[in-house]
Amino acid sequence: MRAEIISxxxxxxxxxxxxxxxxxxxxxxxxxxxDLLWVSQLGDNPNxxxxxxxxxxERSDIIFTTGGLGPTQDDLTREMVAGALGEEMYLxxxxxxxxxxxxxxxGRTMPENNLKQAMLIPSSRAxxxxxxxxxxxxxxxxxxxFVVMPGPPxxxxxxxxxxxxxxxxxxxxxxxxxxxxxxxxxGEGTVDEMLAPLLSSPNPSIGIYARRDGVHARISAxxxxxxxxxxxxxxxxxxxxxxxxxxxWGVDEETLEAAIGRLLLERGLTxxxxxxxxxxxxxxxxxxxxxxxxxxxxSLVTYATQAKIAMGVPAEIVAMHGVISREVxxxxxxxxxxxLETDLGIAVTGIAGNEEVxxxxxxxxxxxxxxxxxxxxxxxxxxxxxxAAKRRAALIALTLLRRYLMTADVRV
Amino acid sequence: MRAEIISxxxxxxxxxxxxxxxxxxxxxxxxxxxDLLWVSQLGDNPNxxxxxxxxxxERSDIIFTTGGLGPTQDDLTREMVAGALGEEMYLxxxxxxxxxxxxxxxGRTMPENNLKQAMLIPSSRAxxxxxxxxxxxxxxxxxxxFVVMPGPPxxxxxxxxxxxxxxxxxxxxxxxxxxxxxxxxxGEGTVDEMLAPLLSSPNPSIGIYARRDGVHARISAxxxxxxxxxxxxxxxxxxxxxxxxxxxWGVDEETLEAAIGRLLLERGLTxxxxxxxxxxxxxxxxxxxxxxxxxxxxSLVTYATQAKIAMGVPAEIVAMHGVISREVxxxxxxxxxxxLETDLGIAVTGIAGNEEVxxxxxxxxxxxxxxxxxxxxxxxxxxxxxxAAKRRAALIALTLLRRYLMTADVRV
Numbered sequence: 001m002r003a004e005i006i007s008x009x010x011x012x013x014x015x016x017x018x019x020x021x022x023x024x025x026x027x028x029x030x031x032x033x034x035d036l037l038w039v040s041q042l043g044d045n046p047n048x049x050x051x052x053x054x055x056x057x058e059r060s061d062i063i064f065t066t067g068g069l070g071p072t073q074d075d076l077t078r079e080m081v082a083g084a085l086g087e088e089m090y091l092x093x094x095x096x097x098x099x100x101x102x103x104x105x106x107g108r109t110m111p112e113n114n115l116k117q118a119m120l121i122p123s124s125r126a127x128x129x130x131x132x133x134x135x136x137x138x139x140x141x142x143x144x145x146f147v148v149m150p151g152p153p154x155x156x157x158x159x160x161x162x163x164x165x166x167x168x169x170x171x172x173x174x175x176x177x178x179x180x181x182x183x184x185x186x187g188e189g190t191v192d193e194m195l196a197p198l199l200s201s202p203n204p205s206i207g208i209y210a211r212r213d214g215v216h217a218r219i220s221a222x223x224x225x226x227x228x229x230x231x232x233x234x235x236x237x238x239x240x241x242x243x244x245x246x247x248x249w250g251v252d253e254e255t256l257e258a259a260i261g262r263l264l265l266e267r268g269l270t271x272x273x274x275x276x277x278x279x280x281x282x283x284x285x286x287x288x289x290x291x292x293x294x295x296x297x298x299s300l301v302t303y304a305t306q307a308k309i310a311m312g313v314p315a316e317i318v319a320m321h322g323v324i325s326r327e328v329x330x331x332x333x334x335x336x337x338x339x340l341e342t343d344l345g346i347a348v349t350g351i352a353g354n355e356e357v358x359x360x361x362x363x364x365x366x367x368x369x370x371x372x373x374x375x376x377x378x379x380x381x382x383x384x385x386x387x388a389a390k391r392r393a394a395l396i397a398l399t400l401l402r403r404y405l406m407t408a409d410v411r412v
Numbered sequence: 413m414r415a416e417i418i419s420x421x422x423x424x425x426x427x428x429x430x431x432x433x434x435x436x437x438x439x440x441x442x443x444x445x446x447d448l449l450w451v452s453q454l455g456d457n458p459n460x461x462x463x464x465x466x467x468x469x470e471r472s473d474i475i476f477t478t479g480g481l482g483p484t485q486d487d488l489t490r491e492m493v494a495g496a497l498g499e500e501m502y503l504x505x506x507x508x509x510x511x512x513x514x515x516x517x518x519g520r521t522m523p524e525n526n527l528k529q530a531m532l533i534p535s536s537r538a539x540x541x542x543x544x545x546x547x548x549x550x551x552x553x554x555x556x557x558f559v560v561m562p563g564p565p566x567x568x569x570x571x572x573x574x575x576x577x578x579x580x581x582x583x584x585x586x587x588x589x590x591x592x593x594x595x596x597x598x599g600e601g602t603v604d605e606m607l608a609p610l611l612s613s614p615n616p617s618i619g620i621y622a623r624r625d626g627v628h629a630r631i632s633a634x635x636x637x638x639x640x641x642x643x644x645x646x647x648x649x650x651x652x653x654x655x656x657x658x659x660x661w662g663v664d665e666e667t668l669e670a671a672i673g674r675l676l677l678e679r680g681l682t683x684x685x686x687x688x689x690x691x692x693x694x695x696x697x698x699x700x701x702x703x704x705x706x707x708x709x710x711s712l713v714t715y716a717t718q719a720k721i722a723m724g725v726p727a728e729i730v731a732m733h734g735v736i737s738r739e740v741x742x743x744x745x746x747x748x749x750x751x752l753e754t755d756l757g758i759a760v761t762g763i764a765g766n767e768e769v770x771x772x773x774x775x776x777x778x779x780x781x782x783x784x785x786x787x788x789x790x791x792x793x794x795x796x797x798x799x800a801a802k803r804r805a806a807l808i809a810l811t812l813l814r815r816y817l818m819t820a821d822v823r824v
Contacts, residue, residue, distance in 0.1 A: 013438060284695075
């Protein structure tokens with residue numbers, strides 16, 4: 001099935017917004033065995049919309065559009081789809097009643113312009129949009145499909161998940177399902193060698209990818225139904241798990257911070273941080289996880305040296321080793337454990353700016369983790385600008401923490 | 413001048429990466445008076461590349477491509493551009509020498525495949541790419557231009573700024589320059605009324621936009637040269653500044669956090685924070701500004717109630733008013749001033765999760781700023797998910813701080 005995506009909006013052409021809808025849809029299509037061949041963005045221009053829609057209707061089996069469904073005269077997507085199919089729009093009584101009711105419930109009288117949003121063509125049916133006033137269109141004719149969706153991403157993704165995806169799944173002659181195993185501590189080449197016995201299998205297949213948070217092994221299977229695809233994946237997943245063992249820290253969409261949260265809860269441990277160069281980035285990341293207040297007590301962001309000392313870092317250690325040092329990082333990790341009364345303390349001191357400090361180059365980071373008895377330490381030096389240095393140090397701190405937690409059952 | 417952008421890469425079509433290059437280029441074109449009419453994304457497929465390049469060469473005056481310049485057989489952009497123009501590629505001796513030298517300096521012997529990257533066509537000249545091995549092509553023929561750039565955004569934007577933009581500026585029959593004045597405390601309608609006397613001017617023109625960080629007034633002028641455009645903008649900027657006065661907090665790309673840093677430095681004040689629901693987002697944002705260690709001492713991210721008390725929030729206040737309260741926010745702002753010995757303390761307590769706490773709805777945020785004598789307070793309730801709640805509360809805290817600093821000269 002050959003697919004095409006067309007994103008419509010003058011703001012996209014002026015560079016005022018980035019079209020994220022096309023990437024979202026693109027990422028969803030492989031699951032349904034749909035090949036995406038063309039993607040384009042257009043402004044609200046009748047001639048160019050007409051030309052593009054006509055070409056799409058000719059060359060593609062399924063077309064997805066987003067945008068251009070608003071109530072103003074500029075919004076032309078419906079008119080142009082009708083034109084490409086040579087059909088007339090009509091006001092649908094049911095859609096009109098629904099629209100009027102929606103407007104009323106928001107305490108607004110309906111402008112006559114909005115009636116456009118209640119129109120259909122003979123080959124279309126409305127796709128409901130609880131997050132906005134513009135329903136989508138599901139158009140099906142001559143063995144081809146035209147899926148017309150609104151532009152605001154929150155409306156589009158909701159419509160996709162609840163309305164469009166189930167229709168695609170029903171029509172797909174095969175479903176592609178994937179399971180990603182996320183590992184730590186192993187290089188790409190090592191994972192490749194370890195999984196060599198599985199690599200020649202065509203379905204399910206396995207691929208190895210180096211990512212920011214470690215090496216991923218992705219097992220994919222294609223089958224007539226989702227259940228059958230999972231049935232193919234499971235034995236290979238078991239084999240891969242047996243081979244990779246404790247190097248696996250998470251699956252699929254699980255983030256590092258969510259995996260850490262899960263491990264802390266499983267082990268009944270609490271966490272505190274003391275951050276200098278990361279400036280709160282560790283705390284910010286950890287508290288993005290729902291329920292993090294169960295295990296995360298806080299972070300003392302001690303940007304100034306005097307603040308570190310006020311929070312319990314001994315002044316002598318700072319004086320003796322300098323503030324950008326392994327010793328200060330370790331003292332910070334211990335100090336935050338005590339101040340916040342947590343089981344674990346994680347700490348970072350380093351240089352996020354682009355100048356040398358105490359003879360150490362930009363991007364130098366000293367990272368320490370303390371459980372009161374042992375201290376783990378990591379050092380890094382990498383500089384691609386201030387924000388990247390902060391993100392990278394936070395990532396290393398979380399990686400250190402995850403590695404500790406994955407072996408912590410030995411210790412606690 | 414009618415422009416077209418074509419982004420090339422199979423990863424884009426699989427939804428593995430979002431094409432940000434097109435949005436970047438789109439945002440740059442208005443400056444040179446270039447109208448962007450078509451944008452598309454394609455995989456590394458010879459037939460579809462050929463068809464798209466041929467159509468582009470027919471309908472557009474200037475075409476920008478990104479991607480497909482790697483050394484592998486999949487990378488087809490050069491071949492397809494040559495095809496669309498009916499020209500033959502040849503190995504350019506100078507480019508070859510440059511490439512071999514670049515490889516050597518990285519300690520690698522050059523694979524023969526890489527020789528592709530040293531090829532040109534008669535109508536092209538190489539555009540240098542210090543961040544990668546693939547030079548771009550500047551193709552000019554029949555009054556049309558084809559600009560071929562690499563896909564990695566860091567290589568592309570560097571090439572744009574240093575090589576492509578100056579060429580476009582030279583060829584432009586007019587330059588569009590803008591100056592944005594960013595205001596606070598005024599509604600869109602109010603700014604519109606205040607600037608009414610200026611709104612009818614066609615060149616320079618002025619537009620009013622409601623944005624996340626306040627209302628912006630954007631003055632734009634078109635002129636044959638950059639200098640002349642600025643000459644048109646300056647008198648209108650002075651008038652607008654006279655009208656909007658102290659409501660202006662920043663210009664152009666200046667962020668809220670950078671403006672706050674500038675104001676703190678000007679007034680010789682230091683800042684500390686105590687954060688609960690924002691989980692470090694305020695500190696993280698403030699420390700994204702180079703030089704922030706001059707005025708920012710730290711943030712006590714006291715996620716747990718016990719941590720707030722350990723950091724100096726009186727237990728009685730928590731017991732009496734509940735931890736999600738104005739009183740606790742104010743006590744936090746005072747406590748962080750004392751602990752971190754700063755002039756100002758900013759604090760947030762609230763609910764980032766999706767459940768009610770102490771009878772208050774998700775998204776409730778109490779925000780306080782203390783200078784030791786006065787306390788400013790702001791309250792907000794808005795919920796669109798955990799991360800959005802954190803970002804929004806941090807934004808309100810920074811807005812409160814900026815407003816205070818803009819009138820602080822009266823007080824200190």
